Amino acid sequence: SQKIEQNSEALNIQEGKTATLTCNYTNYSPAYLQWYRQDPGRGPVFLLLIRENEKEKRKERLKVTFDTTLKQSLFHITASQPADSATYLCALLRCAGSQGNLIFGKGTKLSVKP
Amino acid sequence: GAVVSQHPSWVICKSGTSVKIECRSLDFQATTMFWYRQFPKQSLMLMATSNEGSKATYEQGVEKDKFLINHASLTLSTLTVTSAHPEDSSFYICSAAGGTDTQYFGPGTRLTVL
Numbered sequence: 001s002q003k004i005e006q007n008s009e010a011l012n013i014q015e016g017k018t019a020t021l022t023c024n025y026t027n028y029s030p031a032y033l034q035w036y037r038q039d040p041g042r043g044p045v046f047l048l049l050i051r052e053n054e055k056e057k058r059k060e061r062l063k064v065t066f067d068t069t070l071k072q073s074l075f076h077i078t079a080s081q082p083a084d085s086a087t088y089l090c091a092l093l094r095c096a097g098s099q100g101n102l103i104f105g106k107g108t109k110l111s112v113k114p
Numbered sequence: 115g116a117v118v119s120q121h122p123s124w125v126i127c128k129s130g131t132s133v134k135i136e137c138r139s140l141d142f143q144a145t146t147m148f149w150y151r152q153f154p155k156q157s158l159m160l161m162a163t164s165n166e167g168s169k170a171t172y173e174q175g176v177e178k179d180k181f182l183i184n185h186a187s188l189t190l191s192t193l194t195v196t197s198a199h200p201e202d203s204s205f206y207i208c209s210a211a212g213g214t215d216t217q218y219f220g221p222g223t224r225l226t227v228l
Contacts, residue, residue, distance in 0.1 A: 036219075043120075043207045043219035044158070089157070102148075102217065104157040 003027065004092055006105040013080055014113055021075040021108045023090035028103075030092040033066055033073050038087045038107065047088075048075075080112045116142050118210050120220035127198055128228050134194045135223045137208030143188035144210035148217065149181070152205045164191055198227045 007022040023033070032051045036044035050057045050066045050073065057064045063076040077084050087107040117140040127133050137147060146165050150158040162178075164170035164185040172178045182194040191210075195202055203226050209217040 034216075041205075041222070041224065043118075043209075043222040046216055046218065049216060091158075102158075102160065104159075106155070106157045 004105045010109045019077040023073040036089040116218040118220040124224040126226045139210040142212045147191040148209045150207045
């Protein structure tokens with residue numbers, strides 16, 4: 001069956017450091033992968049989308065890589081700030097060519113300490 | 115950016131009652147809307163996909179007679195939890211897509227069934 005795993009349930013880092021979150025998937029060849037931020041009691045907020053033919057995507061302090069050989073995506077936040085503390089979710093499009101049908105990981109709760 | 119709202123943000127009801135949750139896309143037309151459920155410390159699980167003017171497509175294991183979905187217009191979808199029971203208590207989140215690769219999520223509705 002298709003699985004998507006985010007390696008850490010929680011990640012604690014010091015302010016100013018780079019946070020790196022990992023998303024691995026099996027039995028699947030996604031068309032694209034997305035990263036979301038979710039704050040407690042709130043819906044997910046879209047951050048970045050990376051397609052299967054893209055190696056890397058950047059947006060301000062965020063960087064996402066997508067390695068279809070390793071079946072892995074890495075999500076980096078550089079110069080992290082306490083305001084970056086949240087749960088970050090990765091999601092794969094289940095069926096290429098169709099909209100929706102996202103499969104979500106359980107998320108990694110990031111805590112940035114001042 | 116695209117904004118999706120949900121109403122109510124939280125609701126507490128007695129077992130056996132029906133609860134209606136609204137999802138609106140405020141500044142774009144959503145050809146497709148999705149309903150998710152999220153239990154504590156769990157990933158978002160897709161319940162159903164609905165396209166405007168047609169019947170919703172339910173995921174395996176989701177009872178269509180219990181979770182009624184109506185997508186009457188390009189800006190409004192409703193989810194009705196019929197005869198709610200304590201095990202239906204969860205965080206219900208909708209998302210909307212307007213023809214691009216990105217889904218925009220609502221803020222969620224916390225349902226508590228006593």
